[in-house]
Amino acid sequence: MALLITDECINCDVCEPECPNGAIYQGEEIYEINPDLCTECVGHYDVSQCVEVCPVDCIIIDPDNEETREQLQAKYEKITSESA
Template identity: 75%
Template sequence: MALLITDECINCDVCEPECPNNAISQGEEIYVIDPALCTECVGHYDEPQCQQVCPVDCIPLDPSFVESKEQLQDKYNRIMAVHA
């Protein structure tokens, strides 16, 4: 699954630089995660880094984008191929 930033976000700016895929950006009111780029850090880390640094715990799994670890790994491979 991709991750999702809820409206509990306080715009503290700590999640954006932690994302290795540049999936997090400033939205109109709060930060947002691009599900096409979010791999839950599969391929980079054992755990999603944004969740690790979020002080208000507002980054749950996004039920709209259900993906297996294998699908997340495939997405990571595609993203890395584009940036190679």
């Protein structure tokens, strides 16, 4: 399950630097999350760092990108092996 930033985002800029995979970027109106890079911080942290720092709680599970913890772990391993 990748995460999704809702339109309640206030563009406070705190989530983007917290993402260890570089999945968060500034979209046209609000920050967005690239589901191909989002592992919900699996492999890096026990909890999603962007969710932890978001002051308005606008980061949710993306219903269009459901993945198991095993799939997220596999995505993490692929991402980190490509950047090595």
